[in-house]
Amino acid sequence: MKGLKIVVLAKQVPDTRNVGKDAMKADGTVNRAALPAIFNPEDLNALEQALRIKDSLEGTTVHILTMGPGRAAEIIREAMYRGADGGYLLSDRAFAGSDTLATSYALACALRNLKPDLIICGRQAIDGDTAQVGPQVAEKMALPQVTYAEEILSCDAQKITIRRRLERGVELVECPVPCVVTVNGSAAPCRPRNARRVLKYKYAKATSEAQNAGEDYFTLINQRPYLKITEWSVNDIESDPKDLGLSGSPTKVKNIENVVFQAKEAKVLTASDTDIEEMMKELITNHTIG
Numbered sequence: 001m002k003g004l005k006i007v008v009l010a011k012q013v014p015d016t017r018n019v020g021k022d023a024m025k026a027d028g029t030v031n032r033a034a035l036p037a038i039f040n041p042e043d044l045n046a047l048e049q050a051l052r053i054k055d056s057l058e059g060t061t062v063h064i065l066t067m068g069p070g071r072a073a074e075i076i077r078e079a080m081y082r083g084a085d086g087g088y089l090l091s092d093r094a095f096a097g098s099d100t101l102a103t104s105y106a107l108a109c110a111l112r113n114l115k116p117d118l119i120i121c122g123r124q125a126i127d128g129d130t131a132q133v134g135p136q137v138a139e140k141m142a143l144p145q146v147t148y149a150e151e152i153l154s155c156d157a158q159k160i161t162i163r164r165r166l167e168r169g170v171e172l173v174e175c176p177v178p179c180v181v182t183v184n185g186s187a188a189p190c191r192p193r194n195a196r197r198v199l200k201y202k203y204a205k206a207t208s209e210a211q212n213a214g215e216d217y218f219t220l221i222n223q224r225p226y227l228k229i230t231e232w233s234v235n236d237i238e239s240d241p242k243d244l245g246l247s248g249s250p251t252k253v254k255n256i257e258n259v260v261f262q263a264k265e266a267k268v269l270t271a272s273d274t275d276i277e278e279m280m281k282e283l284i285t286n287h288t289i290g
Contacts, residue, residue, distance in 0.1 A: 041126060045189065050120050095245055113238075119178070150163050
């Protein structure tokens with residue numbers, strides 16, 4: 001049976017567990033330099049589903065597609081350590097400030113170059129929590145989509161069978177291939193790094209990362225071409241500049257408010273009925289509940 005060409009859409013995101021007062025810029029965009037960068041958690045769930053298909057269907061390949069600055073190539077390496085075959089980095093100042101609409105447009109343009117059989121991504125990213133990019137990519141590419149996937153039960157060149165986790169239960173669906181699948185955080189966690197693959201791919205670099213590398217690195221690349229991570233600029237994808245970056249992003253941030261809880265706002269409650277009753281009265285009075 002012919003293997004599938006799978007592309008996993010992934011994003012390097014700021015670690016929202018460490019958000020401070022400098023997390024946003026004055027123009028309403030995220031100050032990514034001020035926050036640690038991590039592999040978006042639900043995209044790791046999506047990667048695991050792709051790798052399971054690769055394990056079960058001979059000839060299947062899994063590549064990562066991500067958009068961001070040069071440092072975003074780190075999540076491509078991370079995916080390669082876990083079993084992915086390689087990746088593509090969309091990096092250009094023209095993409096800066098993209099909201100979900102502009103992001104999905106750029107990704108869809110890149111995907112038309114790649115022509116995958118299956119596109120898998122996490123349900124949403126923790127820096128925006130919109131869950132819009134996956135469905136928007138499907139719409140722009142005129143592909144069927146399955147959202148809230150918890151497990152891909154089977155997949156071949158004709159159809160895919162998926163278990164979806166919904167608010168009030170589960171649902172089994174079949175969908176023709178090619179299609180777009182978004183994966184929940186309730187799906188199986190991604191497998192850990194493989195030590196042999198770490199040793200094999202630790203020197204993999206995107207073009208922008210390799211600019212300051214020495215002659216020894218380029219000698220290594222010539223000997224091991226699999227270490228080269230493909231990097232595309234706006235000139236490498238067929239796109240309309242007005243639909244990219246800030247100019248293609250209708251979402252505007254009108255106001256940002258930092259909320260910092262002070263120690264004086266904390267209360268220590270006992271398990272007594274009196275304390276619980278007083279707390280409930282206070283929450284109802286200030287309309288926190290009710």
